[in-house]
Amino acid sequence: MSLSPDLNERLARARSDLRMGLPVVLENADGALLLAAAETLSADRLGAMRDLGRAHLALTARRAETLKARAYDGDLARLVLPDDADWGWVQDLADPADDLARPMKGPLVSLRGGDASLQRLGLTLIKSARLLPAGLCVEVGVGFAATHGLTRLDAVESAHALEALSVLDHVVSAKVPLRASEAARLHIFRPEDGSEEHYAIEIGRPDREAPVLSRLHSACFTGDLLGSLKCDCGPQLNAALGQMGQEGAGVLLYLNQEGRGIGLANKMRAYALQDQGFDTVEANHRLGFEDDERDFRLGAQILERLGFNAVRLLTNNPAKIAMMERCGIQVTERVPLKVGHTPQNERYLAVKAEKSGHLL
Template sequence: MGFSPDITERLARARADLRMGVPIVLEGGALVLAVETLDAARLADLQLLGGAPVLAITAWRAQTLKARAYDGDLARVVLPGDATLSWVQSIADPADDLRSPMKGPLRTAREGGADLHRAAIALCKAARLLPAALVLELSDATSFANEHNLTLVPAEGALATELSPLNPIISARLPLDVSEAGRLHIFRPDDGAEEHYAVEIGQPDRATPVLSRLHSACFTGDLLGSLKCDCGPQLRGALGQMGTEGAGVLLYLNQEGRGIGLANKMRAYSLQDQGFDTVEANHRLGFEDDERDFRIGAEILKRMGFSSVRLLTNNPAKVARMESCGISVTERVPLKVGENRHNHAYLATKAAKSGHLL
């Protein structure tokens, strides 16, 4: 029968389960619990199972905690037998690092493979949770999943790097302040993740380079007018320029906080209040400088019939990614707006550490 979920659908279930605090099982042989949504009861249940559970964290978070990352991109912290919920969550969440900097010494595993732990972290990231998971290896993963009614997914599926296909759902006329000739297109990925949008101004010629911008969602800047970033002014500036020229496409990609989600972005803001810059804050949380996937923008442009762009950006990484995905960038159009006394240091960090041309 064709009613059973395929691997993409099972991974979507796994992300939802982890967000709710429900464990999942990896077919390669591991029980996985997201640390952020862990509760005391499930931690106690895990400890009663015996075995040797470990706390998988990224190398960035391990560096902050002075823990050895023998696996390169991650560390497997051996869980003490008397570990409490507050201790486990303090390893994952840097909120109290400055108040309580000594959390160790932490013992990390160096024997055996780490692919299951890597998959567990990848699933936590995809669920927009802190990148930390409790992992307990299982001898019979399938039986354990069936016995406890847990979602069972293959580890290689969580580690897959292919872009989920994007499907155009609907488009409709949308008159805007910048242009009454506006149209909004909705695209939905097959993997159940966030939808993405394309704002089309006028009737751009598909045969010539279109003025375009890849804009990542920023609730605080775009909607609330936050002064901590330049996102809102960039959004309005890009649309305004497209309105002036009479044509353009703005891709509004739901990759809040450089792809880490709004909750983690607010955690990063809290760390910035403690004196860390935007990149340092991401690293202390366990994330890369930038977790976004600009291939999404290239795919949407292709689906809309565009093959070349004049890209409104200060970020050379966007130009490189478009070119690598088969979208020709005939011109990089600077977009220098929105600097103020609250975001001056933020913009300086983007220039110094992320290569933005400001």
């Protein structure tokens, strides 16, 4: 067996590099692109990258729309860095925190024509690192990564790997008596791509031949642990476990997809934008994200690994039902879960119903 890192290991290394402020190199048959995450980019490294050639900033179309910039590439925009652009200019375009205080950021010139596939891959990679989806880009020559000791990724195989669902390995399970049920067992699943672990809480001994009462619950640090009144996550978690305990059987899948898949830091950025008057969907868009970046395929894979092929799904979200069905998990019943309504989350829940189709 070779000691060299495989693709998953190189992708994990690339995510870590980007989070540390270190650029990575993306290569395809047409050339190579030096990419740094705008959020973690230092002023010194910005200068070093600009010395290499004409730099541009890749942003998602969602962020470009907020900035009134042309997204000629459809799902993304490539903005030319003006000669006088400094670190603050890059940060202002990447982070919407001060959009209202400093609304004039132009004129912004977008590149058009040519292949934007490397930039598209770069934004996907940056998102997977739970950073703001904005990347500083400079075209470099093949061999640049080796010369400078940087992580190099082949674009074709990397794009396929980032789109594919990583295999989840069952690490361990053990009994964990809970308030909802003393007959509970916690299963730990670890993705082979080095991303976050996910958990399954099994109540009792559910019949594998019958539809199991189940919930796909996305991690919510503020709601589940802190008791935040801005969302209904904590009450949903406890109510789902409570109902499983009453019935004596069930499986709750606890998926580490904080903030609808954008990570806790970006979720707090969205909260700060909500304080400025934007709703939860508008805040996500201003940050450069889609309404919901979660991957519910994870839940289907865990259910299959545990031996289930049919569920009674505790959810108000039709998207979860649709994804379970597409992944081969039969949803025999939708079990409503309407709890946790507070004066503080009234608007949030209304937006979930109006814009995200939740059945509230």
